[in-house]
Amino acid sequence: MRSKLRLLALVVIVAVVLYPLFWMIGTSFKSPTEITSNIGLIPTEFTPGNFTEGWHKFDVLFGRFFVNSAMVAILTVIGNTLSCLLAAYALGRLRFRGRGVWFAIMIGTLLLPGHVLIIPQYILFRTLGWVGGEFPYLPLLVPHFLATEAFFVFLMVQFMRGIPRELDEAAVIDGASPYGVFRHVVLPLSRPALVTTAIFSFIWTWNDFFRQLVYLSDLKDYTAPVALTLFIDSTSESSVGPMFAMSLLSLVPVFLFFVAFQRLLVEGINTSGLKG
Amino acid sequence: MAQMPVRPTAPVPPVPAAHRRGRVARRRGREDLAGYVFLSPWLLGLLGITAIPMLISLYLSFTDYSPLIPVTESNWVGLENYRRMFTADPQYWHAVRVTVTFALVAVPLKLAAALGVAMLLNKAMRGISAFRGLFYLPSLLGGSVAVAIVWRSMFNADGAVNSFLSLFGIKGQAWVNDPTWALPTLMLLAIWQFGAPMVIFLAGLKQVPIELYEAASVDGASAWRKFAHITLPMLSPVIFFNLVLETIHGFQGFTSAFVLSNGTGGPVDSTLMYTLRLYNAGFVELNMGYASAMAWVFLLVVGAITVVLFSTGRFWVHYSDSEEK
Numbered sequence: 001m002r003s004k005l006r007l008l009a010l011v012v013i014v015a016v017v018l019y020p021l022f023w024m025i026g027t028s029f030k031s032p033t034e035i036t037s038n039i040g041l042i043p044t045e046f047t048p049g050n051f052t053e054g055w056h057k058f059d060v061l062f063g064r065f066f067v068n069s070a071m072v073a074i075l076t077v078i079g080n081t082l083s084c085l086l087a088a089y090a091l092g093r094l095r096f097r098g099r100g101v102w103f104a105i106m107i108g109t110l111l112l113p114g115h116v117l118i119i120p121q122y123i124l125f126r127t128l129g130w131v132g133g134e135f136p137y138l139p140l141l142v143p144h145f146l147a148t149e150a151f152f153v154f155l156m157v158q159f160m161r162g163i164p165r166e167l168d169e170a171a172v173i174d175g176a177s178p179y180g181v182f183r184h185v186v187l188p189l190s191r192p193a194l195v196t197t198a199i200f201s202f203i204w205t206w207n208d209f210f211r212q213l214v215y216l217s218d219l220k221d222y223t224a225p226v227a228l229t230l231f232i233d234s235t236s237e238s239s240v241g242p243m244f245a246m247s248l249l250s251l252v253p254v255f256l257f258f259v260a261f262q263r264l265l266v267e268g269i270n271t272s273g274l275k276g
Numbered sequence: 277m278a279q280m281p282v283r284p285t286a287p288v289p290p291v292p293a294a295h296r297r298g299r300v301a302r303r304r305g306r307e308d309l310a311g312y313v314f315l316s317p318w319l320l321g322l323l324g325i326t327a328i329p330m331l332i333s334l335y336l337s338f339t340d341y342s343p344l345i346p347v348t349e350s351n352w353v354g355l356e357n358y359r360r361m362f363t364a365d366p367q368y369w370h371a372v373r374v375t376v377t378f379a380l381v382a383v384p385l386k387l388a389a390a391l392g393v394a395m396l397l398n399k400a401m402r403g404i405s406a407f408r409g410l411f412y413l414p415s416l417l418g419g420s421v422a423v424a425i426v427w428r429s430m431f432n433a434d435g436a437v438n439s440f441l442s443l444f445g446i447k448g449q450a451w452v453n454d455p456t457w458a459l460p461t462l463m464l465l466a467i468w469q470f471g472a473p474m475v476i477f478l479a480g481l482k483q484v485p486i487e488l489y490e491a492a493s494v495d496g497a498s499a500w501r502k503f504a505h506i507t508l509p510m511l512s513p514v515i516f517f518n519l520v521l522e523t524i525h526g527f528q529g530f531t532s533a534f535v536l537s538n539g540t541g542g543p544v545d546s547t548l549m550y551t552l553r554l555y556n557a558g559f560v561e562l563n564m565g566y567a568s569a570m571a572w573v574f575l576l577v578v579g580a581i582t583v584v585l586f587s588t589g590r591f592w593v594h595y596s597d598s599e600e601k
Contacts, residue, residue, distance in 0.1 A: 003401070010396055014410050017468065021417070023436050024426045039439035087318035095304075096311025106318075109326060113528050113578055115551045116571045119558050120329030120336065126343065146321025153318065178310035207420040209531045210551075214559060225421040225531075232425065232538050240429065247422035258416055262409045265416065266475055 028245040035240050051249070054242030058230060060220050062246055065227040070253075072137055072212070072223060073205040079144035080152055080201040081194050087147040088156030088193075089182050093168065103157075109150040118214060125215070132217055139215045144201075152197045159193035160186060199261055203254050224250045337569035342562045350565065357569035368570070370545050371553035374459060378549065379526040382463040387518055389470040394477035395507070408478065412471035424465065424535035428452055431461045452536055455546040462547050465532050473518040480514030481507070512593045520585050527578055530555070550574060 022041055028050055030043040038044060055062045090096070091103050125131050125139040147153055163186060171181045209225045216222055222230075228250060231243035258265060312319075337357055341350035361368050393411060397404055417423050430436045431451035438448035451457040488506045497505070508515075530551040533541065541548030541556070554574065558567030 006396055010407055013393060017414060020426055020430055039436055083317045086314045090311045090314035094307050094311040096308040111524060111582060115554060116575045117329050119564050119568050119571060120333040124329055143325045146325055147318040148321040148325050178307055209421050228421045228425060243425060247425050250422045251417055254416055258413060266409055266412050
């Protein structure tokens, strides 16, 4: 009896929690007249019209925004995994003068709110001619190639500390340099941490808005989240359907990651702060 | 957590001391070099992307800098930006109030929801990992512009929320356009993402020894007493962890406030989160000196809150031996 009640409670909560997402899917397929008349979950008639309309809504095809988003996300993934891996190896495995201080500073930057830095960074990147330049994504990407996302450095340090030191020592006895140990011991064994970093880098960058809003000013350079806000400006009723359709499309990549890596996503990152 | 490197000091007998010292020194030198080689991208980022910009923004906070003019032509105004912020900008204090209210209400409710659902899930049951995944999904999607857009429509005059309320004969309003209800709508979006702290609570609940509950049952303790005297104390390190994380996170909410209010922080500034005010000061009003001052105050306040949380943590966070780091 008690367990039945518990299950019932959970099912009700899940239904409430997921309702907005289902409502979003349903609304995306409703015709403009149905959006105002039928507020329920399921459209009486499924129409793909919102998707084609949203796709062509602006002077630039919406697909372009998705390509831009994907490019920024993929390059961020590469930058984050590479640079954080190098920093984590130094901070987590090597013994060198000053390591303790650098490690403490890295922990300090973990809690540093990104909004504090946005203005001086903007000025810096503008002075360098990167804002609105030839490749306007430089201000979004370069910080990630310099391991500024301390969270991932921390994640990998924690992971690398779990790799048995005896492996390093055996390699050193066999004549391996610190670079050899990195290449042949730590790198191959760090794959799980790299995968976690890559997936979360992708999702967070894909969802990121603040920085992209600040740095992207030309419509053709917009990423999907910045482009979505254009729909809000046009307040006419007719744009609700296309707005929902494009919003829904923009969530698909993250949802696919969720389906493919559910276990890793749910367990991998949230408990990493507790262990070790 | 920050350990100093362990240095080999006690010599191991078989190797002659002098010989060994030479080898250790050579190896140490090599590791010193390698350490800084591997650390160089991070060091460059720390200096160029974090530390120097921070110092620049400290300087700018004492100037009237605007991106319309070169940095060299901006004027030193002393503490004027800070004076204006604290005494002559009602919108600033309004933003502080909105942000603090948001954090004080949304964070505890989010954690309560997370703990409640985690306790419901913390029983051996079929489908538990599916439930856990579904509850977690909003945390993954919720920070996006797309979900904020849906939220905005849901809480509109003719949105899904009002159609649900009309089933009970309640006539709802345009929640996002009402100065009283816009902020609660924003809070609800944050609370909706309770999945991430829930997963952490669930991991913590699994660590509580079952014997404690059994012993309490033998003594005839009620469910409430078990919760108050076993679950809460045993879980306090995890509650603390979540509280710190979510509070810092809550202070920085930007995307949802921006989308729900179309960038204005309205209606009547009711959703003007601190970061939104900062964005508007810097990138809309182009008053970057003033915005830099706001950013520095923000940094100091968030830092102070973190310190306060950590220092009060001593009084209510219990680390049992097995969980101590």
